[in-house]
Amino acid sequence: MDTDNLNSISNNLYMLLLSLNKRVFNHDEMIKSCNLPPSHVKALFYLLHNGPRAISQIGNDLSISKPNMTPIIDKLVAEGFINRFQDPNDRRVIRVEPTETAREFLREQEMKLKSRLLERISPLSDEDLEELDKCISSLSKLLLKI
The missing domain is CATH 1.20.5 (Single alpha-helices involved in coiled-coils or other helix-helix interfaces)
Incomplete structure (x- = not known):
């Protein structure tokens, strides 16, 4: 091409x-319906999809500076969304993991988002909905190849 x-x-x-x-x-x-800043939600979402990580790795992967990661992690710990623990292989490294509270919080956010999507697409005709479904399916398959 x-x-x-x-x-x-x-x-x-x-x-x-x-x-x-x-x-x-x-x-x-979405931000108004959530009591956490976007950077905090991004860190939670990252942890839920990548598992326990060192704080420095989260910062590197999300392009958040080390000084900015500290208050994010402190707030998430205070809110009960994550737990801190020492890396069993290197006691100098602090790792964090999501709690069940975090999982439930993100499930609620997902449900709100899906509800919003449902509201947005429900006025479409049956033909439009069928076409949208086909397009989404095709686009999803192609994006997996990228």
């Missing part, structure tokens, strides 16, 4: 992401 086609696809995918972000996922609304 030539460069012009690749650039066009890249641009269309970018515009799709912006459109989803703007029209479907209202970040201001």
